[in-house]
Amino acid sequence: MSDGNYSRGLQLRSEISSEGELRLSLLEIPTPAPAPDEVVIRIEATPINPSDIGLLFGAADMRTARASGTPASPIITADVPPQRRASMAGRFDQSLPVGNEGAGVVVAAGTSEAAQALLGQTVAALGGAMYSQYRCLKLDQCLQLPAGTKPAEGASCFVNPLTALCMVETMRREGHTALVHTAAASNLGQMLQRLCLKTGTKLVNIVRNSRQVQLLRELGATWVCDSSSAAFTDELTQALTETAATVAFDAVGGGKLAGQILNCMEAALIRNHVETGRYGTSVHKQVYVYGSLDTGPTEISRGFGMSWSVGGWLLFPFLQRIGKVKVQQFKQRIASELKTTFASHYTREVSLRGALQLEAVADYGRRSTGTKYLINPSLA
C-alpha cells in the first residue's frame, strides 16, 4: 500500500500573524496512510483560482511582498494594512493549507474494493489543501476522469464548472429567465457562455475592453457590453431589453458597476412596458457579488425603485442548499464535457517553489483576465 516515495511531501501554507504579517512558505509533511475508503493522490495539476488567492493572500497588500528563505524553501512575506487586520482575526497565527481543487494520479489506496480500483487512475478532487505534493482524500471527494484525460485537463473540474452551472441554477430557482455576468472574458466567463449557448440560456456579458468583446464574439456570444465604452449604459440597457435579464453575477464588487446594472435593468423593464408604480417596477432585480476584483466600496446610485437586492453569493453554501444528488448530477455532466463546455486554459505552469517567486506572485496576484496559473506540485 505504501512504498515510501510518497510518505512525505511539500505543502504550501499561508499564515497571517496577529502583528499583520502574511507569510507564504512550503512545509514538508508526512502523508497520512489511507483509511479503507481513502486514496493518496500525487497532485500534478492544481489551478490558482481567484477564490484560492483570497485564502492565499488574505487582506495583505501584495505591493509590499518580499522574498526570503532559500531556493529549496522560498518564503514570501507581505504586510496586512492596519485598517484591514480586524477582518483577518479569525485566521490569525494559523498555518493554513491552500488550493481548492486539482487532479493527479492515485498512488496508494485503502483496503476497500472501490479504493483499490482507483490505483493508477487519474482523478480530480475538490478537497482543499491541494497545493500539496500528496493528498489523502476520501473516495467521495474524488471524481475519476474519463480515460485519456490528463491531470492538467481535469485540474479545474469543480470550482469554475460548478460555479457556471450553479449561476444558471440560481437564475432558474429564483424565477429569472436570463442572466448577466461581469468580468465575462475570464475562464469562468467563457465557460458560462459555452454552457448558456448549449442550454439556450440568454446571457449578457460585461467585459472591460474591446479585445475581450472580440474574444466572446468568437465564442458565439450574442450580447457583449464593454464597460470602457462611452455608450456602455445604453448598450447594456439595450441588451437587457432584448434578454429581460433581472439577475447578475458580479465578480468585480467595488465601484459603480452593480448599481449601473440595476439601473439599466429597471430602464429595460420600463422600455418593455412593465408597469411602474410610485416605487418603480415591482420586478425584483438582483445583483450577486461573487468576487472582489475591485476591493473598493460598492457605490449604488439608487434610481431603480425599491424591488432590488445586492448581496454576496458563494458556491459552497449554494451546493449545500441544492443537495448531494443534484451536485452529483452536475459532476457527472462536467466529467462528460470536460474537453468542450468545461475546458480551462492556463497561461503558465509552475512548481510549488515556482508559485512562491516574487515575479509569479505579482503576475497571478493581478487576477487579470487572461492570466491563469496552474501549479504542478510534482515538478521539482
Add this chain to the structure above:
Amino acid sequence: MSDGNYSRGLQLRSEISSEGELRLSLLEIPTPAPAPDEVVIRIEATPINPSDIGLLFGAADMRTARASGTPASPIITADVPPQRRASMAGRFDQSLPVGNEGAGVVVAAGTSEAAQALLGQTVAALGGAMYSQYRCLKLDQCLQLPAGTKPAEGASCFVNPLTALCMVETMRREGHTALVHTAAASNLGQMLQRLCLKTGTKLVNIVRNSRQVQLLRELGATWVCDSSSAAFTDELTQALTETAATVAFDAVGGGKLAGQILNCMEAALIRNHVETGRYGTSVHKQVYVYGSLDTGPTEISRGFGMSWSVGGWLLFPFLQRIGKVKVQQFKQRIASELKTTFASHYTREVSLRGALQLEAVADYGRRSTGTKYLINPSLA
C-alpha cells in the same frame, strides 16, 4: 343617503409633465355615490408620511418650488432635474391623487346593513387619495375606531403601525433574533421602540444627534447609537455584540451607513466567537433599505465576508406575502393600542390649501425627524 353637502369636494393632485415640471394643485371632484358595501368618509385627519412625499414630489428638486394660482386654489410647481426624469416616465402627464391613509366620519353609506351601521361613526382607512375632502371606500378598507377616538388619533393607523409590526415579523420569519433601525427617533422609530419593549424584542436604535439619544432613552430604549459620535462604530459594534442583531431597517439609504452596519455586525459576530472562514462568518447579515432620506449613492465598504445582502423593503408587497388573515390580526391589535404603542404625534395641522403653501412645502419636505404634518381637509 345624500344631502348634497358632500356631493363635491377638493382633492390634492400631483402631476409631472414629460417636460419635467411637477405641479401640485387642488381639483374639485364629484363624490361617487356609495355602492351597497361602500361608505363616504368626510376626511378630517390624514398624515404626510415620507411614503406620501415620494408620490407627492416625485423626483422634483423642491429647492426650485414656486407658488402660483389663487388663495382659493393654490398651485405649487417645481423642476425635475433632467438626469432624474427617466425614473418618472411611468407617471408622466398623469394627475395623481395622494395620501395613503387617514381618518374621518362616515357621512353616507351604501344600502348594506354593515355599511349603514357605520353612519356617523369615526373610521380610519388605508385607501390612497386620502388628501381629499370626501372619499368613497369599500368597507374592508375601513377600520372602525374604538369609541372616543378622534380622527386625529386614528389618522396614522396603518402605515407606521403596520410597518413597525412587519419589521418585527420580517425579523422573525428570516431567522433573526434582534433588529437595528436607523432614523430611529422618527414617529415610526418611537413606535417600533414601544412595540419592541412590549414584546421583549431587542432593538438597536441609530439616531443622528444627542437630543435624539435622549428622546429614545426617555422611551426606555436600551441600545441607542448616535451616528454623529466619533465612537459611533465602536458603540454600534458593542450594541450588536450585546443583541446579536443581524437585520437592519434603514430609512436613510444613501451614504456609508448601510455598509457600516454590515461591518459592525460582522465584527460583533467575531467578538461573539462565531466561526470565521476564508469568506468571513457564514451568518447572513441583512440591511433592508425602506426609505431614502439621503438620495445620494449607497457606499458599501465590503469588509464583512460574503454572507450579506442590501436590498429594498416595502410594506405593501410584504403585507401581500403574509396574507389577509395576518394583516387583519395586526389591524385589530393596532386599533386596541392606538393611544399607547401606536400613538402618533404631529407638529402642525393644515388644510388642503395650507399644505400647498411654499413655507409648508419646505417644512414637511425636509422630512426631518420631529416635523410631522397632519392635513385636515375639512378645514377651510
